[in-house]
Amino acid sequence: EDQVTQSPEALRLQEGESSSLNCSYTVSGLRGLFWYRQDPGKGPEFLFTLYSAGEEKEKERLKATLTKKESFLHITAPKPEDSATYLCAVQAVGNNAGNMLTFGGGTRLMVKP
Amino acid sequence: NAGVMQNPRHLVRRRGQEARLRCSPMKGHSHVYWYRQLPEEGLKFMVYLQKENIIDESGMPKERFSAEFPKEGPSILRIQQVVRGDSAAYFCASSPQGVNYGYTFGSGTRLTVV
Numbered sequence: 001e002d003q004v005t006q007s008p009e010a011l012r013l014q015e016g017e018s019s020s021l022n023c024s025y026t027v028s029g030l031r032g033l034f035w036y037r038q039d040p041g042k043g044p045e046f047l048f049t050l051y052s053a054g055e056e057k058e059k060e061r062l063k064a065t066l067t068k069k070e071s072f073l074h075i076t077a078p079k080p081e082d083s084a085t086y087l088c089a090v091q092a093v094g095n096n097a098g099n100m101l102t103f104g105g106g107t108r109l110m111v112k113p
Numbered sequence: 114n115a116g117v118m119q120n121p122r123h124l125v126r127r128r129g130q131e132a133r134l135r136c137s138p139m140k141g142h143s144h145v146y147w148y149r150q151l152p153e154e155g156l157k158f159m160v161y162l163q164k165e166n167i168i169d170e171s172g173m174p175k176e177r178f179s180a181e182f183p184k185e186g187p188s189i190l191r192i193q194q195v196v197r198g199d200s201a202a203y204f205c206a207s208s209p210q211g212v213n214y215g216y217t218f219g220s221g222t223r224l225t226v227v
Binding site: 043 | 117144146148154155156157158161168169171172204206216217218219220221
């Protein structure tokens with residue numbers, strides 16, 4: 001069974017204090033790893049897709065990296081508006097499994113000014 | 114170009130009533146997915162549909178839950194005889210050709226069973 005574990009569950013940072021969020025996964029065959037941002041009362045908003053170990057993607061203050069067992073979401077010099085829950089999800093190789101995502105529990109990030 | 118539209122945003126039902134959740138996918142998207150987010154839990158896959166077809170319902174509870182995506186109109190997630198444990202946020206997502214082409218999520222329907 002595919003599993004995704006995110007850590008820490010919650011993270012408090014001061015504005016400008018860089019840090020990383022972890023996503024560990026177990027999947028029979030990885031087709032893709034996805035990062036989403038979710039604000040309270042809203043649906044998840046797509047950030048990145050990573051497909052192979054060694055791949056990196058960046059967007060503003062966020063950079064996502066991927067290894068064979070985990071992914072990191074690095075946040076550089078965060079601002080209060082980066083406060084949200086960050087979700088990691090995996091897509092497994094397979095027929096029907098290829099069209100569903102298995103999500104982790106999320107990391108709730110709070111950035112204080 | 115409107116995003117994925119879900120309605121209602123909030124739904125209150127008494128135990129034993131039926132809940133109907135609607136999802137209109139983004140224009141041009143023919144694939145619809147339903148996920149459930151229970152309090153303090155992650156998003157869990159429920160069902161994947163294309164027009165007039167259920168492709169994968171492996172995440173749907175065996176009883177009381179059903180989903181459809183008719184040729185015309187929105188996708189409907191129906192929960193019959195709701196119980197308190199059904200209280201959750203239900204999210205719909207759509208994509209043009211499967212998840213590789215990117216999911217877009219709606220804002221969800223928050224179901225409260227009293």
